[in-house]
Amino acid sequence: MKSDRQRLTIWTGASGIIFLLYAIFLIYPIVTILGQALFLKGSFSLHHFALFFSKPYYFSTLVNSFKVSLTATLFSLVIGTSLAYFFAMYQFKGKKWLQIAIIIASMSAPFVGAYSWILLLGRSGVITKFLMNSLHFPQINIYGFWGIVLVFSLQLFPLVFLYVSGAFKSIDHSILEAAESMGATGLKRVFKVLLPLLMPTLLAAALLVFMRAFADFGTPMLIGEGYRTFPVLVYTEFVSEVGGNAAFASALAIISILIALTIFFLQGYLARRFSFSMNALHPIQAKQVTKGKRIAICSYVYGIVFLSILPQIYLIYTSFLKTSGMVFVPGYSLHSYEEAYRRMGSAIFNTIRIPLMALAVVVVLATLIAYLAVRRRNPLTTAIDSLSMVPYIVPGTVLGIAFISSFNTGILGSGFMMITGTATIMVISLAIRRLPYTIRSSVAALGQVSPSIEEAAESLGSSRVNTFLKITVPMMLSGIISGAILSWVTMISELSTSILLYNIHTKTMTVAIYTEVIRGNYGIAAALSTTLTAMTVASLLLFMKISKNEQMTL
CATH class of the missing domain: 1.10.3720.10 (MetI-like)
Structure with missing residues (x-):
């Protein structure tokens, strides 16, 4: 009885924490912009x-x-x-x-x-x-x-x-x-x-x-x-x-x-x-x-x-072309790369640093959510699984506006969670938006693991948490890694949310490419785009090697 109560507390607590995170960083932002849209000078209005x-x-x-x-x-x-x-x-x-x-x-x-x-x-x-x-x-x-x-x-x-x-x-x-x-x-x-x-x-x-x-x-x-x-x-x-x-x-x-x-x-x-x-x-x-x-x-x-x-x-x-002002000229040069890395080195670093932090959050949450959705299914975990798909269909620009409205001027923003303009808000936005990829991949991998294996481990004295960490997670690891790499690829190419949330210290390569194109600095934009493409190709090749799937069908 004590063991059952402990297991209930552990997984119910995990479900509660995850639901709370979704409530703060997904439900609350959407409710905030809904309130801004429906109220004019304190009164309900469809103006x-x-x-x-x-x-x-x-x-x-x-x-x-x-x-x-x-x-x-x-x-x-x-x-x-x-x-x-x-x-x-x-x-x-x-x-x-x-x-x-x-x-x-x-x-x-x-x-x-x-x-x-x-x-x-x-x-x-x-x-x-x-x-x-x-x-x-x-x-x-x-x-x-x-x-x-x-x-x-x-x-x-x-x-x-x-x-x-x-x-x-x-x-x-x-x-x-x-x-x-x-x-x-x-x-x-x-x-x-x-x-x-x-x-x-x-x-x-x-x-x-x-x-x-x-x-x-x-x-x-x-x-x-x-x-x-x-x-x-x-x-x-x-x-x-x-x-x-x-x-x-x-x-x-x-x-x-x-x-x-x-x-x-x-x-x-x-x-x-x-x-x-x-x-x-x-x-x-x-x-x-x-x-x-x-x-x-x-x-x-x-x-x-x-x-x-x-x-x-x-x-x-x-x-690799030479540039003269905003124009490509005959001849080849590494000047665009030198200029890009000199001026945009921090953007390249941010493109690795911020998505990596978001990826760590994604892997932990996706693994837990997949396990809860498959093995510990109840109304709360079903709600969490459904909430995890909302960012999959909501445009990134909308979520960017929702985050700014919530954590800059909203109830939370006026208090202890003024995170707008920081790397934290970038990490949260990327994690929320790209969680579905790793969750679905992890759910698919866990679905192929027989519950009898975990039951056998428990019958030999292993606790539920120990079984989860040492047996279940290793067996679903290929799905977790495959989903994580796909999440990573979409993170490093993210623009629609980042363009609203970044500042001079958190600018990423996609934002830098976009701003350089607008300014007409095509050489620098091309160098940064090539660097981003190289990172994407390397990530995809790693995915194909880990998943042992040369066709990468979905």
């Missing part, structure tokens, strides 16, 4: 919401965001699904390296891709100049709606590819053979058999792509020009040089959260409606094709992958 919907200038940004996000999602689904289909169904050379290139393309910061495409297809871009001067093409306009869609599509289709590639492994080849025997071949088999089987996966991938596109503000800020999107409006209203309207920005943030939650629940409903289980006793085997068909497949696959990594390749190239 700020009415202002948004009554003025076409404001409401059009929401429409623009939906247009961009839906179009990018559609293109990403088509490109990602077709690539996954070719990879699963046909044999051709270079699959391993193509998969690595696709993963690298998916993990780089979207606004870096936007900056790269400006260098390539901007008004003075290298491709633009070549097409105009050599082939007499008219001026290419990379800016605006189609520029944003281009960047998002090439940045986000790898997410669809990774999801669908994993789903193809669950499809039994006998289903395709049966369809073929009944006359369903070619495109008919794709639309009548494969796509219905892939529907739950496609819905999950579509949600992720849409939310990533809808929440991103760096890309439309750089390449959108006059095409304003909703995240840009939220950011500019909060940090406006002529005096930002925090209450109106809070109303916009609440609208953003409501949209995200609506789409999340809609996707969940559709996924449940189309859900079914598959067990591939005879997995799909890639088959040989004729030379002509192989050339066509390779041309498509290699062409798409080349376009997706072209921005990174050109960015690396420009980082």
Whole structure:
């Protein structure tokens, strides 16, 4: 009885502490901005919401965001699904390296891709100049709606590819053979058999792509020009040089959260409606094709992958070019790196220091939350597991505004928790936002560990805590590490929250790259971007080695 009481106290206490942390650093900030949005001069009012919907200038940004996000999602689904289909169904050379290139393309910061495409297809871009001067093409306009869609599509289709590639492994080849025997071949088999089987996966991938596109503000800020999107409006209203309207920005943030939650629940409903289980006793085997068909497949696959990594390749190239003021000139030099490391050395250090501290928090909390959600399930741990997914769908800009409002001027901010402008708030924001990656990976790993192993240890006299630390955690370690590396990669490329929370002492590389691009210091921005890409590639290679997964399907 005493042992049961002790175990109850330990795990209930852990659950209570974690819930308290979420209450302080997630629930309270969201409630704070909700209060700012709903109260005007101490009285309940919908003035700020009415202002948004009554003025076409404001409401059009929401429409623009939906247009961009839906179009990018559609293109990403088509490109990602077709690539996954070719990879699963046909044999051709270079699959391993193509998969690595696709993963690298998916993990780089979207606004870096936007900056790269400006260098390539901007008004003075290298491709633009070549097409105009050599082939007499008219001026290419990379800016605006189609520029944003281009960047998002090439940045986000790898997410669809990774999801669908994993789903193809669950499809039994006998289903395709049966369809073929009944006359369903070619495109008919794709639309009548494969796509219905892939529907739950496609819905999950579509949600992720849409939310990533809808929440991103760096890309439309750089390449959108006059095409304003909703995240840009939220950011500019909060940090406006002529005096930002925090209450109106809070109303916009609440609208953003409501949209995200609506789409999340809609996707969940559709996924449940189309859900079914598959067990591939005879997995799909890639088959040989004729030379002509192989050339066509390779041309498509290699062409798409080349376009997706072209921005990174050109960015690396420009980082070694000489610069004269804000212009690249013929010749090569390490001057951009020397200048970047001399002026932005602290930003590089912060990009390692702050995410590492956040990662330590993520690993500890994710391990505990995964264990509580799987092994100690009750209403409190279920609530914690649900709360952990909220930052997954809430835009980073919204959380940044919520943190500033809560810990600068809110009830806690006016007292002992004035942490705005410190490294602490950066660590907390990164940890809260990137926890879901490690939690889900840890939950998956723990789900494969039989409870009987822990029960056997307890029957031999091991306490629950000792069993957890010495048996359970080591057995789920691969999932913890894999999730931690993915969390790390997204942390070092984070911009939307950091751009609001940083100060001169906590500036990270993504913030430095963004500010240098705005100032026109393209050489320094290219050097920093190349450094960030190198860190990302190294992290992904480490992930693939630890997880022993060369395809890295999701």
